[in-house]
Amino acid sequence: xxxxxxxxxxxxxxxxxxxxxxxxxxxxxxNAIETGKHDPSLPLAFRLARLFNMSIEEIFDDxx
Amino acid sequence: xxxNDSSNYTIEDSNQSNxxxxxxxxLGGVMLIFLVGVLFGFGxxxxxxxxxxxxxxLILTGIxxxxxxxxxxxxxxxxxxxxxxxxxxERKSRNIYIAxxxxxxxxxxxxxxxxxxxxxxxxxxxxISATTAIGALIGWLVLMPxxxxxxxxxxxxxxxxxxxxxxxxxxxxxxxVAPSWWMMARAGWLPQHDPMIVFAIxxxxxxxxxxxxxxx
Numbered sequence: 001x002x003x004x005x006x007x008x009x010x011x012x013x014x015x016x017x018x019x020x021x022x023x024x025x026x027x028x029x030x031n032a033i034e035t036g037k038h039d040p041s042l043p044l045a046f047r048l049a050r051l052f053n054m055s056i057e058e059i060f061d062d063x064x
Numbered sequence: 065x066x067x068n069d070s071s072n073y074t075i076e077d078s079n080q081s082n083x084x085x086x087x088x089x090x091l092g093g094v095m096l097i098f099l100v101g102v103l104f105g106f107g108x109x110x111x112x113x114x115x116x117x118x119x120x121x122l123i124l125t126g127i128x129x130x131x132x133x134x135x136x137x138x139x140x141x142x143x144x145x146x147x148x149x150x151x152x153x154e155r156k157s158r159n160i161y162i163a164x165x166x167x168x169x170x171x172x173x174x175x176x177x178x179x180x181x182x183x184x185x186x187x188x189x190x191x192i193s194a195t196t197a198i199g200a201l202i203g204w205l206v207l208m209p210x211x212x213x214x215x216x217x218x219x220x221x222x223x224x225x226x227x228x229x230x231x232x233x234x235x236x237x238x239x240x241v242a243p244s245w246w247m248m249a250r251a252g253w254l255p256q257h258d259p260m261i262v263f264a265i266x267x268x269x270x271x272x273x274x275x276x277x278x279x280x
Contacts, residue, residue, distance in 0.1 A: 017149050026154040028278055029222030037280065038222050 002061040005034045008052050023047055085141060086275050092138045097169050099134060103127045104176050157219040164211045171203045189258070226277035234270035241265060 009019050016034070020027045023044065032038035040048065049056045106127065110120050142162065150158070178196040192200075216224065242262055248254040 020154070021149075021151045024151045024153050025220040026151065026157075026223060029220050032222050038225065041221050044221060 001036060001039050002063065003033065003036070004059055004061075005030075005048070008054075008059065009034075022051055086279060089138065089141055090271070090275070092134060092141070093165055093169075096131065096134045096138065097172060099127060099131045100169065100173055101176055103131065104173065151220070153218055153220050157215060157223065160211060160215045160218060164208065164215070167203065167207060167211065171200060174203070175200055189260070223278055226274050229277050230270040230272070230274035233273045234266045237269050238262065238266050 005019075009016070014022075016027045016030045020030045023030070025044070029038065033040050045056050045060065048059055052059060103124070106120075107124060110116060110124070142158075175192070175196060178193065178199070219227075242257070245254060245257050245262065249257050
C-alpha cells in the first residue's frame with residue numbers, strides 16, 4: 001500500500017529511529033511501512049494518523 | 065536520546081548492515097555454544113583421565129580466552145545500537161531475546177554437564193538420567209513458554225508478522241519433510257526417522273525466514 005510516511009517524516013526532520021520511538025515500534029517496522037513491505041494494523045495506522053494530526057486516508061492510499 | 069535530540073541516528077538505509085549484524089550474532093552465538101561445549105567436554109575428559117599437563121592447561125586456557133573474546137565481541141555487537149535509540153518495545157523485545165538465548169545455552173550446558181563428559185551428549189539420542197530430563201523439561205516446558213509469551217506481548221507487529229511468516233513456512237516444510245523421510249526410511253533409502261534432525265531443519269528455516277522478513 002502506498003503512503004506518504006517518508007515525506008511526512010522528512011517534513012518534520014525526523015529519522016526513522018525517531019519516528020519508531022514515537023510509535024513504539026522498531027526502526028525496521030518504520031522502514032517496512034515506508035517502503036510498502038508491511039501494511040500497518042488499524043491500531044498502528046490510527047497511532048500514525050494521530051501523530052501526524054491527519055486522517056488515515058491522508059497518509060495511506062489503497063489505490064481505490 | 066529524546067525524540068527531538070539531533071544526535072542523528074542516521075541509519076535510514078542500513079538494512080544491509082543490520083542483516084550482517086544479525087547473521088554475525090546468530091553465527092557467533094552458535095560458535096560460542098560450541099566453544100562452551102568443547103570446554104566442558106575437554107575439561108571433563110581431563111578430569112576423567114586425571115591427565116593434567118601443561119599442554120592440556122594451555123589448551124583449556126586457549127578455549128577460555130576464545131570464549132571470553134567471543135562473548136566480548138558479541139556483547140559489543142549487541143550494544144552497537146544504544147538502547148536509548150530504540151523504542152521501549154524494541155528494547156524489551158531485544159532483552160527477552162537475549163534472555164532466551166542465554167536460557168537455551170544454559171539448558172545445553174546443563175544437559176552436557178549432567179549427562180556425561182562427551183560433547184555429543186546434547187546431540188545424541190543416548191539415554192539421560194531422570195534428573196537431567198526433569199531439569200531440561202522444566203526449562204523447555206515451563207521457562208521457555210513463559211519467555212515466549214512475554215516476547216509475544218512485547219514485540220511490535222512487524223516483527224511478529226516476520227516471526228509468523230517464518231513459522232508458517234517452517235510448518236509447511238515440516239508437513240513435506242517428515243512424511244517424506246518416513247516413507248523413504250520404509251523403502252530403505254534413508255536411515256530411521258530422526259525427529260531432532262527434522263526439528264533442527266524446521267528451526268533453521270524458521271529463523272532464516274524470520275530474519276529475512278524482518279530485515280529485507
